[in-house]
Amino acid sequence: MRARTDDSGFDGRRFGAAAGATVAALILLGMVLLVAMSNRARDSALERERHAYDVTLLVRTVDATLARSEGALGRFVLDENVRSSGNIYANEWRLAGTQLQQLERLVRNDPTQKQRVAEARSLYVEHGANLARVAQAAAGAKGEGGVGLFYAFTREEEDGPKPLGAQLRAKLSEIAASERAVLRDSMSQTQFFSAQADRLTDYLSWLGVLVGLAAIGLGILALQAVRQNYLARREADTLEQAVALRTQELSEANEALRTEAEEREIAEAQLRQIQKMEAVGQLTGGIAHDFNNMLAVVVGGIDLARRRLGGPKREVMQHLNNAMDGATRAAALTRRLLSFARSEPLLPERVLPSDLVQGLTDLLDRTLGERITVRVDTRGEWPIFVDPHQLENALLNLAVNGRDAMDGEGTITIATSDLVLTEGEVGDLPAGDYVRLAVADTGSGMTEEVKRRAFEPFFTTKEVGKGTGLGLSQIFGFARQSGGEVAIDSAVGVGTVVSLYLPRSFVEAAEVRMPAVFGGASRASDFVGSLSGARILLVEDDPRVRSATIEALEDLDYQPVACANAEEALAAFENQAFDLVISDVIMPGMTGPELVRTLKRRFPELGVLFVTGYVGEGEGEDLKGHELLRKPFTVGALQDAVAAALRRAEIPARVA
Numbered sequence: 001m002r003a004r005t006d007d008s009g010f011d012g013r014r015f016g017a018a019a020g021a022t023v024a025a026l027i028l029l030g031m032v033l034l035v036a037m038s039n040r041a042r043d044s045a046l047e048r049e050r051h052a053y054d055v056t057l058l059v060r061t062v063d064a065t066l067a068r069s070e071g072a073l074g075r076f077v078l079d080e081n082v083r084s085s086g087n088i089y090a091n092e093w094r095l096a097g098t099q100l101q102q103l104e105r106l107v108r109n110d111p112t113q114k115q116r117v118a119e120a121r122s123l124y125v126e127h128g129a130n131l132a133r134v135a136q137a138a139a140g141a142k143g144e145g146g147v148g149l150f151y152a153f154t155r156e157e158e159d160g161p162k163p164l165g166a167q168l169r170a171k172l173s174e175i176a177a178s179e180r181a182v183l184r185d186s187m188s189q190t191q192f193f194s195a196q197a198d199r200l201t202d203y204l205s206w207l208g209v210l211v212g213l214a215a216i217g218l219g220i221l222a223l224q225a226v227r228q229n230y231l232a233r234r235e236a237d238t239l240e241q242a243v244a245l246r247t248q249e250l251s252e253a254n255e256a257l258r259t260e261a262e263e264r265e266i267a268e269a270q271l272r273q274i275q276k277m278e279a280v281g282q283l284t285g286g287i288a289h290d291f292n293n294m295l296a297v298v299v300g301g302i303d304l305a306r307r308r309l310g311g312p313k314r315e316v317m318q319h320l321n322n323a324m325d326g327a328t329r330a331a332a333l334t335r336r337l338l339s340f341a342r343s344e345p346l347l348p349e350r351v352l353p354s355d356l357v358q359g360l361t362d363l364l365d366r367t368l369g370e371r372i373t374v375r376v377d378t379r380g381e382w383p384i385f386v387d388p389h390q391l392e393n394a395l396l397n398l399a400v401n402g403r404d405a406m407d408g409e410g411t412i413t414i415a416t417s418d419l420v421l422t423e424g425e426v427g428d429l430p431a432g433d434y435v436r437l438a439v440a441d442t443g444s445g446m447t448e449e450v451k452r453r454a455f456e457p458f459f460t461t462k463e464v465g466k467g468t469g470l471g472l473s474q475i476f477g478f479a480r481q482s483g484g485e486v487a488i489d490s491a492v493g494v495g496t497v498v499s500l501y502l503p504r505s506f507v508e509a510a511e512v513r514m515p516a517v518f519g520g521a522s523r524a525s526d527f528v529g530s531l532s533g534a535r536i537l538l539v540e541d542d543p544r545v546r547s548a549t550i551e552a553l554e555d556l557d558y559q560p561v562a563c564a565n566a567e568e569a570l571a572a573f574e575n576q577a578f579d580l581v582i583s584d585v586i587m588p589g590m591t592g593p594e595l596v597r598t599l600k601r602r603f604p605e606l607g608v609l610f611v612t613g614y615v616g617e618g619e620g621e622d623l624k625g626h627e628l629l630r631k632p633f634t635v636g637a638l639q640d641a642v643a644a645a646l647r648r649a650e651i652p653a654r655v656a
Contacts, residue, residue, distance in 0.1 A: 028207055035200045042193035045186045051106070052183035055113070058103050059176040063169060065096040066124075070154065070165060073131055077138045077150045086135060093128060100124055103175075113175060120171040127153075127164035298323045327632065348385045348482070350505055353416040353435050354378035360392060360414075367396065368403045368412065377415040384435050385505035386482045391437075394475045398439035398498050401472075405443025405496060413440045418504070426501050427485040433504035434484070440497040446490035454488055475500070534646060535576070536560045539569045539583040539595065540611070545631070549582070549611075552635045556642070566590035566598075573599065580607035580646055585623070593623065607649030609641055 069092035076085035100121055107113035130153040137149050154165055162170070302323045308315050357378055364374050395414065402412045415438045423431040446454065455476045472486075475498075479486045483503050490496035536558050540546040546562050553560040561578070563569040566589060569581070581599060583592035590598075596608050610623055613631035627645040629637060 025211075028204070028211060031200060031204045031207055035197055035204060038193050038197035038200060042190055042197060045189035045193060049183055049186035049190060052179040052186060055103065055106050055179040056176050056183065058099060058106060059172050059179070062096055062099045062103065063172050065092050065099060066165070066168065069093040069096060070131070073135060074150060074154075077134060077147055086139065089131075089135065093131070097124065097128075107175075113178060116171060116175050116178070120168060120175065123164055123168040123171060127168055130164060298327050324634075348387050350383050351386055351388050351391065352383050353380055353437055353502075356388060356391065357395070357414050357416055357437070360395060364396070364399055364412075364414075368399060369408060371409040372403050372406070373411045374399070375411060375413045377413060380416040380418040380435050382418045382433060382435050382504045384482075384502045386502060387478075390478050390482075391500075394478055394500065395437065395439060397472075397475060401498075402439060402441030402443060402496065405441055405445075407443075410442040414438070415440070419501075421501070426487055429485050429501060434501045435504060436499050436501055438497055438499040440495060442495045445492040445494050445496055446488070447492055451488055451490060455486070472498075534558050534579045534642075536642070537563065537569060537572055537578040537581045539563045539566060539581065539587070539592065541565060541584060541587045549638070552638055553642070555635065556639055558642070566592075566595040569595060570598065573602070577603075578606065580609060580642065580649070582609045582611060582642070582645075585610050585612035596626070605649060607645045609645040 069089050072085045072088035072092060076089055100117070104114070104117050104121070107117055130149075134149045134153060138147075154163055302320070357376055361374060361376060368374065399412055399414070403410075406412075415436075417436050417438075419434050419436050421429055421431060421434050425431075426434075454472050456473070476486050479500055479502070485501045487499045487501065488496065489499070536553055538546060538549055538553070538560050540549060540562070541564055543564070546564070550560050550562050561572055561576075563572055565587060566583075569583070572578075581596065583595055585592040592610055592612075596610075599606055600608075608626045610626055610628045611631060611633075612628065627641055627648060629641040633641075
């Protein structure tokens with residue numbers, strides 16, 4: 001404790017000495033600056049004094065030169081025979097002009113004096129002109145020729161105006177008087193600043209003595225500091241050894257923690273890989289299970305139909321219908337998987353959510369049953385840019401899920417609203433304008449575990465056979481593919497609200513129609529009668545699909561030509577013209593959209609129908625403005641799609 005007190009006292013003295021030295025240094029610096037400023041002011045006053053003296057001396061010189069010039073002219077006028085007097089007059093007058101020029105240069109920085117010198121110059125010129133007349137009269141006349149003029153221009157009268165020579169001398173006297181005043185003021189300032197500089201120099205000397213004494217005191221403190229530093233270094237060596245020992249212990253502990261962290265990271269990576277494989281296995285198992293069930297229906301129905309080809313037609317049609325139903329369900333499952341993978345071709349349009357929801361009410365009433373009350377609350381007015389069929393399917397799936405959660409009895413509310421979201425307010429959505437479509441039910445709600453797994457493929461809480469587990473996954477994929485997000489708000493025993501957030505649209509989209517895949521002939525098929533014999537080019541790389549499609553087109557009374565790739569299609573157009581091209585989207589070599597762009601440049605009125613089972617990345621934009629038919633499809637769906645494509649291209653007028 002004592003040592004600490006001594007240390008603090010020593011530190012206080014050292015701090016006080018340092019502070020005193022700093023103050024002394026600042027005072028010394030201030031004194032030096034004051035001395036320098038005083039000397040600079042004194043030098044400036046001396047410079048003004050010298051300048052005033054030079055101006056005064058030059059004014060006197062000009063005055064004397066003018067006097068000598070006038071005197072020489074007077075002698076020349078009185079005695080014309082004395083020619084040397086005339087030369088003296090001329091030389092002295094020119095010298096006076098030169099001296100006035102020097103005076104102008106000296107006072108160029110003083111506006112007042114500069115004006116006075118300019119006035120003196122004007123008087124000099126005017127008076128010089130008068131004296132020149134006198135000299136000419138004296139040189140050319142005899143007797144009294146120049147005397148009268150000389151006295152007229154130089155003699156002063158009491159009541160008359162002053163002659164120009166007197167005015168010029170008065171102006172020079174005024175200049176000299178002003179400079180004498182400046183000279184007196186400069187001399188006073190020089191004396192003042194000289195005295196001030198002397199006093200400051202004395203103070204500076206005394207301050208130097210004090211600084212010297214302070215330096216001696218600081219030297220004593222420095223010696224004490226050296227001694228204290230020596231003691232501190234001895235103590236620091238001891239502490240350094242202790243710190244080194246502790247550092248080694250911490251380093252060993254840190255190395256052990258690093259090793260443990262690396263092992264944990266490896267274990268977590270392995271766990272993530274296992275979880276990924278488990279998810280892939282679950283997805284694969286679910287797909288295999290559902291497809292096996294559907295293929296069992298398809299294979300069984302076709303096999304039974306073959307066995308009963310010779311039997312009653314009703315039984316054959318029943319088995320074929322069962323097979324078709326299984327194939328339809330398999331195609332629907334494939335579309336759900338594509339939506340989940342965000343590879344389902346979207347054909348967006350400008351859609352008003354309120355109008356779309358209002359148009360769904362009749363379908364919802366028929367689908368959900370009489371025990372479910374459907375309420376619609378449409379407050380939003382902003383449009384969105386989405387595939388309307390996909391959005392309708394999403395809302396219908398959510399409503400069906402809500403009905404199942406309520407055991408077939410309750411209230412489902414579908415609401416639309418306009419929202420302005422901030423960055424990250426909902427999922428990963430950026431800030432901006434969004435439309436919220438919410439489907440709320442009064443069912444059993446979800447637990448936290450169910451909410452976390454709700455979007456997993458093939459995860460379902462329904463009984464076996466009542467759901468595939470792809471509904472919410474499909475909705476999730478559709479929302480993300482449309483630039484939006486899905487959010488779930490649920491509480492056990494209260495109900496669930498599933499909200500779709502889709503970005504507001506500011507653009508107009510071209511009309512795009514997608515015929516139903518497994519529907520029967522629609523009103524578009526009424527168009528076919530006028531299109532019999534239309535020339536159609538089919539581009540399909542799969543030989544079995546190509547063969548089946550050609551037969552279907554022939555059954556529909558068209559004139560089809562088949563090609564296996566885009567190169568063959570381009571060559572076919574060299575031989576004949578076609579009304580419509582039906583092209584697969586994904587093909588080896590040139591893709592379907594690339595082929596259509598090439599053909600459209602040559603045949604702008606050519607009808608186009610794309611057929612696809614999968615759309616690659618970046619291909620969806622190329623499908624806008626054209627008809628699209630999904631694989632697999634029926635003959636009726638093909639009939640509708642072909643009729644719509646020909647009608648879009650206005651083929652009837654040309655075929656007829």
